[in-house]
Each structure stands twice: as structure tokens, then as C-alpha cells.
Amino acid sequence: MDSVSGVGVLDKAVHMLGALRREGSLGLADLQRATGLPRATAHRLAVALEEHGLVRRDGNGRFCLGFELIALGHAAAESFPIGELARPVLVALRDSTGESVQLFVREGDERRCVVSLQSPHGLRWIVPEGARLPLDAGSAGRVLLARSTSDWVESDWVESVEEREPGVASVSSAVRGRDGAVLAAVSVSGPIERLTRGPGKRFGRAVADAADTLAKTLAATA
Amino acid sequence: MDSVSGVGVLDKAVHMLGALRREGSLGLADLQRATGLPRATAHRLAVALEEHGLVRRDGNGRFCLGFELIALGHAAAESFPIGELARPVLVALRDSTGESVQLFVREGDERRCVVSLQSPHGLRWIVPEGARLPLDAGSAGRVLLARSTSDWVESDWVESVEEREPGVASVSSAVRGRDGAVLAAVSVSGPIERLTRGPGKRFGRAVADAADTLAKTLAATA
DNA sequence: CGCTCTCGTCTCACTTTCTGAGATAGTCTT
DNA sequence: AAGACTATCTCAGAAAGTGAGACGAGAGCG
Incomplete structure (x- = not known):
């Protein structure tokens, strides 16, 4: 539950991705705890990220890092x-x-x-x-x-x-x-x-x- | 210069990352053209992403995909x-x-x-x-x-x-x-x-x- | 069966953050 | 030294994000 550095959506989003990277996969409540964000906010953000493929749900509906990140990672390495x-x-x-x-x-x-x-x-x-x-x-x-x-x-x-x-x-x-x-x-x-x-x-x-x-x-x- | 799907910062940010993935590396003016965003907005966003390591500058000061994406990509694959x-x-x-x-x-x-x-x-x-x-x-x-x-x-x-x-x-x-x-x-x-x-x-x-x-x-x- | 807990999701009035034209400053070209 | 570029900063206005709380679905239990 470390505090978020910035205050904007982007800061929160990156913070959330970081939490998911560390923890692997999280339910909404865990996400809440890991990011320190209110339920509604965490949910809205997670869903927004999901729409962009940066976050996906595993078999149990828990949130984890999305496949789009694999593609971006490769592109980053190649560039x-x-x-x-x-x-x-x-x-x-x-x-x-x-x-x-x-x-x-x-x-x-x-x-x-x-x-x-x-x-x-x-x-x-x-x-x-x-x-x-x-x-x-x-x-x-x-x-x-x-x-x-x-x-x-x-x-x-x-x-x-x-x-x-x-x-x-x-x-x-x-x-x-x-x-x-x-x-x-x-x-x-x-x-x-x-x-x-x-x-x-x-x-x-x-x-x-x-x-x-x-x-x-x-x-x-x- | 394809139009941005959403309107929020997050949509714009992802859109920008997509542009950088396609184009490799872009100066601010190119970024502007590629994303359709106003100069100031494109710049502010790019700098914000840079602070999170999702964007970096190459040797010529142009923007390109950041190294943090490599790490996230690996984590995504592993998860x-x-x-x-x-x-x-x-x-x-x-x-x-x-x-x-x-x-x-x-x-x-x-x-x-x-x-x-x-x-x-x-x-x-x-x-x-x-x-x-x-x-x-x-x-x-x-x-x-x-x-x-x-x-x-x-x-x-x-x-x-x-x-x-x-x-x-x-x-x-x-x-x-x-x-x-x-x-x-x-x-x-x-x-x-x-x-x-x-x-x-x-x-x-x-x-x-x-x-x-x-x-x-x-x-x-x- | 009904009660309760937890979970994910949605709503809506409030307000903070983002916006973007324009001003500013630095860098090559000519 | 003027011109034509860059990148970066400012600020009033506008729009997007916020989050307490409501809601419904599902699991577990006596």
C-alpha cells in the first residue's frame, strides 16, 4: 500500500501496473490494498487499462498485466x-x-x-x-x-x-x-x-x- | 494522424505509445502529427510518460518507447x-x-x-x-x-x-x-x-x- | 430457507486535473 | 542577425476524474 507519487490518472495507472508486476495477479480488493486507491477508482482504472490491453483478467477474473505489454516491450527493445x-x-x-x-x-x-x-x-x-x-x-x-x-x-x-x-x-x-x-x-x-x-x-x-x-x-x- | 478513440489522458497516452511503436522514434512535431494532439498537450504527455520510463529520448532528443516497457513486457509474459x-x-x-x-x-x-x-x-x-x-x-x-x-x-x-x-x-x-x-x-x-x-x-x-x-x-x- | 459477507460493478454531484492557444527561450541555417 | 525551426512554460477555462454509496450476484452458513 505504498503511496502514489503523482496525482494524475497516468501516475495511478503506472502505479497500478507496477503493483500488478510485483504481485502477479490481484482481485479488486487486493488491487485496492496494493495501490491505496478507493474501490471505485481502482476498478474504473483497471477496466480502462483492460480496454487498452494493458491489463487482462486471468481465468479467475483477477486482474493481471495484459498482452499488449508484451508487444510494447518487444517494440521498445527493437527501437x-x-x-x-x-x-x-x-x-x-x-x-x-x-x-x-x-x-x-x-x-x-x-x-x-x-x-x-x-x-x-x-x-x-x-x-x-x-x-x-x-x-x-x-x-x-x-x-x-x-x-x-x-x-x-x-x-x-x-x-x-x-x-x-x-x-x-x-x-x-x-x-x-x-x-x-x-x-x-x-x-x-x-x-x-x-x-x-x-x-x-x-x-x-x-x-x-x-x-x-x-x-x-x-x-x-x- | 488517426483520431484518438477515447478522450481521457489514458487513451491519449496509449495512443501515443502506439504511435511510437509504429514509427520508432519521433520529434515533438512528428508526435503531434502522429497523434493529432496539440503541441502543448503532446509535449506534456510525452514528458509525463518519460518520467515513468514508458518513454525515453534517443541520442537526438527524439521520443521513443522507454525501457520500463521491456520490464513490463517480460512480467506480462511471465504472469x-x-x-x-x-x-x-x-x-x-x-x-x-x-x-x-x-x-x-x-x-x-x-x-x-x-x-x-x-x-x-x-x-x-x-x-x-x-x-x-x-x-x-x-x-x-x-x-x-x-x-x-x-x-x-x-x-x-x-x-x-x-x-x-x-x-x-x-x-x-x-x-x-x-x-x-x-x-x-x-x-x-x-x-x-x-x-x-x-x-x-x-x-x-x-x-x-x-x-x-x-x-x-x-x-x-x- | 433466509441471513450475512464479500465481491465486482454502476451512479452522480463535486472538484480537481487536464486542456491548449499563445508566449518564451534555446538551436541550428542561411 | 534575421529567419525558421525546435522544445518548454503559463494560465484561465472547461472537461474529465473522483469516490462515497447503492446495487445485484454469488458463496458460505446455521
Whole structure:
């Protein structure tokens, strides 16, 4: 029942979608509790969203996220050229390292996982595509904090160990545009047991190369 | 510049997202043209959506679909149990047939593609996940039109040739719940050159078996 | 059988929010 | 430096959203 940030319909609608994302599926009363909205308002909103396919009802008549969101999600991913171009490069990186790899972009003072590929190992570290993570923790976060060319010239990659999540280590490298601005961060992450406490030593080169390949691909396309 | 169906902010917002999905990325003036909204209104809406991550700006400051939609899209797909359970079954079906396979569900008087797997062939028929198609054309459409157990007892599968799209044929079979209600349709589709004008002969059995397996999996889960 | 609880849905007077033409400010072009 | 674009902001007026409460359907119970 966390309070709604804004006051407009749109804020409420997004808040409701967020509640449904967290909780999976909710009856009207649950929706009411989860959003803090009055019954009538919650119902009206849910029905309005349903008409647009952003919300649907499951077999029991409970509200849950609608299929239109699947279509929009795909379109959103496709309309991000770096993400599309990165996929083959990231697949190669995952296959060569055997670990989960991600592509992050900066969004305000956070970072967003735009592409996520999972390690084939049984024990793996997964970051959901679309997830929003803090900028001030994790190797990818530090890479994205470097704004200009002058920063971080010392190394091609950055490593972090248990910085954001216990037991998880990662190595990241910047994808830079023509002008040296950091466009995105390529990241390899997994359990410390496999990555060790100095993951850069083993994977730094591969990650930096992947980031570089991606940067070149981008330059060639644009 | 098609007119907006509703009048509320929500209708306009969804309309705008639809415009961005179709057009990829738009400047404010283009957005204005695409949505038919006045400048100020389009701008205010776009900024509001941006604050929620449903819209973002690309490198040139133009508006496009935001990353939050990727996250919501994934959540929407995951919150649909049949879709999740179906994936492995559909993968097996695609591999055994070598053609594109889809899972459709009825949504109002249309059908929605919830899962879509592509054929490995160079020439392949693709249906985007999340796409909404008519119910009155295509084999999957006819399967979903059968409401009760009494309908369509004659055959386990339905075939269609160039019914919805020239050059494309398909075979579909119903996934039925405990009570015999049609929950979804499994479909194999591809170019006539490979599927022939009587695709059911070759693929009917496989499609029906896949649908049946899925139905059993569902029954076991629920 | 009738009572009660809960659930989803609808109504309607109230009022908050959204509206959008126009003004303003920043950015390339020429 | 004028012109032709952009994106962004303002504010009085108008329209859309609001939500307590009524309603009917259904489930559970004594």
C-alpha cells in the first residue's frame, strides 16, 4: 500500500501496473490494498487499462498485466539500436566466458539492464531485462558514471566484488561513441566461486574486446 | 494522424505509445502529427510518460518507447502460466517440424500471439509476440472460435491455406482445459512451398500431440 | 430457507486535473 | 542577425476524474 507519487490518472495507472508486476495477479480488493486507491477508482482504472490491453483478467477474473505489454516491450527493445546490435556480440561473450552477460545503459541516476543473457551453468546470476539498478554500486555502475573521455583512461575494464549483491562479482567495460561519451556498459557477472575475487584478470580482456567490437559496430552503422 | 478513440489522458497516452511503436522514434512535431494532439498537450504527455520510463529520448532528443516497457513486457509474459509452460513444448514442436510455431489466445473478438518461435529456415513466416490478429481468418482463429466441447469434435486439428496472408499456410490445434473449454491454440505456419496445400496431412498429428501435451501439463499443474 | 459477507460493478454531484492557444527561450541555417 | 525551426512554460477555462454509496450476484452458513 505504498503511496502514489503523482496525482494524475497516468501516475495511478503506472502505479497500478507496477503493483500488478510485483504481485502477479490481484482481485479488486487486493488491487485496492496494493495501490491505496478507493474501490471505485481502482476498478474504473483497471477496466480502462483492460480496454487498452494493458491489463487482462486471468481465468479467475483477477486482474493481471495484459498482452499488449508484451508487444510494447518487444517494440521498445527493437527501437533501441545499440541493444539490437549488441545481441550477437553479447552471445559470443557469454559463450566464450560461460557466464551471464548484460548490457546496461544510464537512465537518470540509475542504470537499466537492456539486454541480459544467462550463463549455461546451474548456478548463475540473473539480471532481468528491463531491470533498474543503482548507479553507485557494481562495476557496470561505475563504468556508466564515467562521463567524459578523460575519466577512467587507466584501464579498459572495471571489476567489482560483492559490491551490490553478496556472492556476486562482475567485470564491466564501456561502450564509447565517436566523441568518447559512454553509451553503454557491457558486463559479465556471476558467483565469486567461479569469477574469483579478481575477476578482471580472467575476463577483463574479453569484456573490453566485446565492448570495443560493439563500439566499432555502432560507428560503422551510424 | 488517426483520431484518438477515447478522450481521457489514458487513451491519449496509449495512443501515443502506439504511435511510437509504429514509427520508432519521433520529434515533438512528428508526435503531434502522429497523434493529432496539440503541441502543448503532446509535449506534456510525452514528458509525463518519460518520467515513468514508458518513454525515453534517443541520442537526438527524439521520443521513443522507454525501457520500463521491456520490464513490463517480460512480467506480462511471465504472469501468463500457459505461455510459460508452453515454451518447452513449442520448442520441441518447432524442432520436429522445422517450421515457425505460435501460441494464440482469444482476447475479445480477436486473437493474440503470446509465444512465437521462428523456423530455422531462411524463408520463414514470423508472427511477432504480442501481435493481435483477427479471429475470423487463419486456422488458429477458427480453433479459438470453438467455444464448447461440442464444437469441432470431428478433427484434432484445423488447417488453413492463404486464408489470412498470401503464400502462408498453417495448421492449428486446441489446448483444452478440464471442462473442455478452449484455452489456447497451438499453431504451425510457413510458406505454402514447404507446407503444401494440405498441411494437416503432414503436421496435423504433431500439432495435435503438442496441444495435447500442453493440456496435460496444464492439468497437472493446476 | 433466509441471513450475512464479500465481491465486482454502476451512479452522480463535486472538484480537481487536464486542456491548449499563445508566449518564451534555446538551436541550428542561411 | 534575421529567419525558421525546435522544445518548454503559463494560465484561465472547461472537461474529465473522483469516490462515497447503492446495487445485484454469488458463496458460505446455521
